[in-house]
Amino acid sequence: MKRKAPSNPVNLPQKQASLEEDKVKGLFNKKIWDPKFQNELKNEIAEAKPYNWGTIRDLVDDELLRAVRKEIETEIHFTKKETDIYKVNQSGDLANLAGLDWNDLSRLPNLYKLRQILYSEVYRDVIAHVTGSGKLSGQKADMSINTYTKGCHLLTHDDVIGSRRISFILYLPDPDRTWKSHYGGGLRLFDSIIPNVPYSDPCAKLVPQFNQIAFFKVQPGFSFHDVEEVKVDKHRLSIQGWYHIPQKGEDGFIPGEEEAWVQTNTSTLAQLESNVLQDYEFPKFERDILPYHQVKHFEKVLDANEAERHDDKDKEVTPVSAFSDEHQLSKHEMEYLTQYISHEYLSNEGIVKLQNKFLEDSALQIESFLNDSKSELMKKLIKGNELEKDCPYAAKDVKSPWKTAVPPHKWRYLYIDGKSHENFQNEADILANLNREELQNFELLKQTLNKKENEAETELIDLVEFFKSTIFKKYLALLTSLCPLSEQVLIRRFRPGEDFTLATKCQLNELLKNVDGFVDSVLEGTLCLTPFDGWESGEVGGYELYMADNDDEGDEESKTQLDRDVEDAAVYRADDSGDSVLINSSASWNTFNLVLRDETVLEFVKYVSWSAKSSRWDIKMQWDVKSTEADE
Template structure:
């Protein structure tokens, strides 16, 4: 679970139903499908759950999957379809909060324990009942604490998602033991609508590798699974415009039988290079004059960030793009796998492609020259001139983000402080000239103290420099389906800074909230 989060947006009464609520009538408590409490079902289910076996009940069509970890699907969970419809209608009258950060984009109600609506209250009481806790304990064999439960309504509209995470939140004595979801989607929801509950297989180090099981939402189905350090899962992006993925979800808590284990993940970097190359042969001459470098330095000193458009000479940038396009036409399927040959993970931290060390000789000539420039002493001297900083080391990476890729704020991926330098050369889909901000995807966000400080979008032939100091983090927002075939391609570098140079930079923290980087455009 990512430990760093952005502040959430204000409450939004999203798509509230116009249902007019009268005085709460007397509501008959919801009845759970009696098949699931029948010992003829619960005993073999419990055995399969405990021994990690596949199980299917022909009478109810309930299923238990054993891979990548035990997860159950119980259809027709509530006996009354009329009650189910009333529950859904009331749920749509709740106020919803827009939940948006590096990990997710969806809408969530307040704690449903606080709701006074009759069908919601009746459902809450049923979930909190000893009968239901006994049912879940008999099915899973897990000792659950009936005094602790979480319960919320959720709406996922087109473009909403919840990326890879494990829900494994606990302290030394108790924690979340079971996650559950009751689906209230339309009857005709299908896999093409998106929103599947994807379960990840982990490798031998305990990190998520790939989705090996997907559960498509089905109305009146209860899905649940045991939480652990390897229970990585996600809600896939919702693709339909006409329907919403509506559900009630929560967690059952219970005592822990194992002690907490802290995992760390090594991050490797490319070797720095001392090869020099001419600035004049690549860079726009407008950024090389003394007056221009002084102006850049003044803006950077004030804002700790700057964006330089048309950074390379026009003919150099055109050559770089043409070489990549030619490489794609030769390969037939584009340069995705031919050049960016390694998918970076693990997926609870990041997912994008990079050019590996073994594939360096495949880099087209102009892009290779630019990469050598970023590692050179002469470029280090240029950065020192415009930022008034000196550097201890430099690490570079050629990376590419396509639909479905992202980076997250996570304790397993904390970066060293320093100067982030990024050169952007995106590939845009047919008919697109610029990366569209309306996609709400593929942007770089700098955050601190739960506030978004700076947002940068991929732009043609653009260099950005951002000084990331203590407490400032960054992430690349999930590339949703709106980006289509567009690709975020970039040469990314991080220069570690001599801390003695930062005394002047720390005098101005900047105002809270969103702030655009100063743009130099020729």
């Protein structure tokens, strides 16, 4: 399911009357016309960190902006919109100011006047001068109204869409109250390790106030920013807008400039999807290929199971003998599985029920997956970790065995991957790991831990070793009738007010594509171990969502490169209800989800709100698989 971009720039009719220059200037704070002020602001912007940006307090006439705010509050209805990258309240049919019928503005005269002066030539020239952007279009208007209430946020991005040249946000919170830093809702700016790879933590933050504007030149690969989650029951109203490259007939128009800009500066989202930044992504989704003898063993298990199914196909329930021959589950293997898995999922009837459910849906949701003793131990340890230990938020404070997932415009969470922690204390040093090949070795990692200080981590690693065992993968093969060929297991922690993953496609293992029976899908397992409740409604995020990717619909051949670029960058995946949503699983305790996912299915974990009672904890597993059935 696609969502429309927050605003869609349109070329405004030329017949509309413009305000006279002296009237435009009179509606702004007179200081912005002062050459000394402009030059000081220009120098501040040039020296600003992490990239060139600026802010102006008391930008426009106070009376005008108060009237605009009142019009918005009384005439425009806002609806909560939520996707993988944001949660915000947008106006309905008036979300796009440029889409208004500007010939019928009796309800919004002050809003119209504000748009006129913000896109006036004299003001655009000031912004172009102080930012060094070059000429800006007054014809291509691009503005939207948003209000951020408690829980609303916008995750890290660089605003590279189409022909945008300058981004700006004009803030309209309560004009008679100071907006305080602890309210949240700040504009946060991120430095970059290298182009297109921002640091996990912001290095600058603007706390917005009424009649304040923030603006910056759109710099592909560098102008990364986000909107911090609003943490209180207050409205942070704002007008978001962009200035574009001059259009044909305007001063500063250069034939072919816009097309060249679009072709050269690929949107960040498009780069993430094309995997050009894959070398700079951690953790790496590199599934280790399983030993040949393990795979052959699983094949024999599935062949024997398939033969038994055909022999008993007329029975109402097809049994799987727990103690038959070497190709099924032996007594020793059942005893091992019983140490971890609930008995009901190890009985003949329980296994067959799961087999039939997976055969029908290509997915399973298994509640109370771990047995009671293992579940109680894990809950005690994870709760203790939540309540008794400080959770590290800054990347520099994350200590072994945990690491921070990067880059933050794709995901951010803590993880344990069974690999060495060298060079992960300083984010910039992760580049030293780019060409370093290292297999997962959780057993070695566990030996390095202080078990008293890392009791929860030690038991989580013990669970990982169980999931990586040959016996568990044999059990997995029986449930799914698929033969595992590779594996990767991660322990993850999603911190409140910090962590998420954006919607991404799965990646197949190129080394296995020529294997007979190879399935063009990845088998994914998620054991959710989130110890506190309050997640069911989805209001605090943390849910894992699978959805169909509908971006391939339409006549691609008829689209221009600009069309495709704008779609790639501006159209994120909606996580609201609809035909595209396949699975929506809220964070919970001891729930095991198993999903066979191909390249047309997107998956993400929604940003976890500050108001969540705890982190979302899980163990994430992936396997490349093959089918041994003759008709596959």
